[in-house]
Amino acid sequence: MKKILLILSGLMLMSCAEQDAEQSGPIADLVLTNGNVVTVEEGQPHAEAVAIVDDKITAVGTSAEIAAWIGEETEVIDLAGKTAIPGFIEGHGHYTSYGDAFHRLELRYDTSFDSIVQKVARAAEGVTPGEWIVGRGWHQDKWETKEDILVDGIPVHDKLSAVSPNNPVMLIHTSGHGVFVNQAALDEAGIGDDTVPPEGGEIVRREDGTATGMLREAAQDAVRASFAAYEAQRTPEQIESEMRRAIITAGEESLKYGITSFQDLGTNFYEVDLLKKMADEGTIPVRLWMAFEEQAADMDGKLDEYRMVGYGNNFLTVRAIGEKVLDGALGTHGGWLHEPYEDMPTSHGLNVVPIEEIEYSARLAMKHDYQLAIQGIGDRATTELLNIYGAEMAQNPDKTDLRWRIEHAQVIAPSDIPRFVELGVIPAVQGIFACSDGPWVEDRLGKNRTLERGYIFNTLYNAGLTPTNGTDPPVDEIDPIGSFKCSVTRELPDGSKFQEQETYSREVALYSYTMGNAIAAFEEDIKGSIKVGKLADIAILSQDLTTVPDDKLMDTEILMTILGGKVVYKKE
Numbered sequence: 001m002k003k004i005l006l007i008l009s010g011l012m013l014m015s016c017a018e019q020d021a022e023q024s025g026p027i028a029d030l031v032l033t034n035g036n037v038v039t040v041e042e043g044q045p046h047a048e049a050v051a052i053v054d055d056k057i058t059a060v061g062t063s064a065e066i067a068a069w070i071g072e073e074t075e076v077i078d079l080a081g082k083t084a085i086p087g088f089i090e091g092h093g094h095y096t097s098y099g100d101a102f103h104r105l106e107l108r109y110d111t112s113f114d115s116i117v118q119k120v121a122r123a124a125e126g127v128t129p130g131e132w133i134v135g136r137g138w139h140q141d142k143w144e145t146k147e148d149i150l151v152d153g154i155p156v157h158d159k160l161s162a163v164s165p166n167n168p169v170m171l172i173h174t175s176g177h178g179v180f181v182n183q184a185a186l187d188e189a190g191i192g193d194d195t196v197p198p199e200g201g202e203i204v205r206r207e208d209g210t211a212t213g214m215l216r217e218a219a220q221d222a223v224r225a226s227f228a229a230y231e232a233q234r235t236p237e238q239i240e241s242e243m244r245r246a247i248i249t250a251g252e253e254s255l256k257y258g259i260t261s262f263q264d265l266g267t268n269f270y271e272v273d274l275l276k277k278m279a280d281e282g283t284i285p286v287r288l289w290m291a292f293e294e295q296a297a298d299m300d301g302k303l304d305e306y307r308m309v310g311y312g313n314n315f316l317t318v319r320a321i322g323e324k325v326l327d328g329a330l331g332t333h334g335g336w337l338h339e340p341y342e343d344m345p346t347s348h349g350l351n352v353v354p355i356e357e358i359e360y361s362a363r364l365a366m367k368h369d370y371q372l373a374i375q376g377i378g379d380r381a382t383t384e385l386l387n388i389y390g391a392e393m394a395q396n397p398d399k400t401d402l403r404w405r406i407e408h409a410q411v412i413a414p415s416d417i418p419r420f421v422e423l424g425v426i427p428a429v430q431g432i433f434a435c436s437d438g439p440w441v442e443d444r445l446g447k448n449r450t451l452e453r454g455y456i457f458n459t460l461y462n463a464g465l466t467p468t469n470g471t472d473p474p475v476d477e478i479d480p481i482g483s484f485k486c487s488v489t490r491e492l493p494d495g496s497k498f499q500e501q502e503t504y505s506r507e508v509a510l511y512s513y514t515m516g517n518a519i520a521a522f523e524e525d526i527k528g529s530i531k532v533g534k535l536a537d538i539a540i541l542s543q544d545l546t547t548v549p550d551d552k553l554m555d556t557e558i559l560m561t562i563l564g565g566k567v568v569y570k571k572e
Contacts, residue, residue, distance in 0.1 A: 251285020279312025
């Protein structure tokens, strides 16, 4: 009996020791409990709770299991059945341009040219002569009323010039691939009746040869250069202050939409220098993956110096070249097509950046271990890019898993799909474009070509390619819920469906906005899913995107955004 008591006493001591050890073990800084956790992990697709230590996920499981991580100092958030998903990753956008757009005239929602003219008139009343007026976001196919005088479906500048005679005006098309300007801006840029358009650009003219004000692709460069010269009059302090403002604004807006990472296509050395400074300060609002849009000759010799992966506690990665635009946008008849436009039979679109420049960039990317991410919208552009990529890869057979990208990939020849697979090229697409462009795509391409080649995102996925997603802000609304809905419904504003056979499943759509985009940036080991060891970047939603009915998807609210284990946005 005495022996038994000794054994029991020993066991009790061991139990107490184990309990003490358990209590002295790791305690979470933050616990999410009692929720519907959609992990985007095949081995554990659903959970109830998550424990976070510092900026990493340390446990995923049931609420009972995760309770062991709760200590006196642990912040506990009861999700009350709400849905937690990995933070959205914006797969293609223009970060500082997006932030800067909040400080320009907003034209995305105007339904007539007259309403835009009125906005410019009001702006002209509040500025001094010579000051530039800039707006962005117009699209002629969204206007409900048409002007009496149209050239290629776009008005002439007379009304605009009449309300702004003393101020250059530059109105950027929603695609970014064209601008509409007034006479003062034409004069500032030196564009007259005899001006020869640059290669890869078009000065749209009336029958009498006078400029309408519409400048496509490379033809807009002269106006943008004039505007840049105007802005260059600012002090270095003003330039940095305004760029910081754009960076902070873009981040704050992203977080409202549950976006914790942003892939920027089109940075420069100055911007990266500032971002590195802000990363050191800890003031970058979201995680950034940046791609250089500098001229190849200017990048040569600098890429090794600027290459960084996960700098500033994983807030800044620079290891890509893009978005050099091989062609223009479909909306401005700039997408480079194998066959002419249905509604402009004289045009195949435009090759904007010379092939030689893209080839030079490909060589630099291969040499310096950078990703290559070039815009290809039309099917001819996509074919040419695959030719360039394939040739460079053939010269370097020892280099594999490059994950070179083609941005947008909106029109693809069927014969090019196997080439994507063979070369491991990722089509970086934007689901929302199928719905924003859908009402007019058949006008540009014709019915049969649209069916076979237009916005065939699910076909690409079924071929074995990584699904991706985004909204290309400021081109389209940054809202991932809207892009998700379009990805799974293809529903147009009038209730009809555009290329319905190309919808993603709910699961694929969520994967495309999280893991898919992470893979497209070599970041799948640290983000894209809710998994132990990954960054604690999480969005809390009011409902489950994978199960809610189609007509309720847009009711989904972002209740909270968690970045690196910290609540950085909470809906009031």
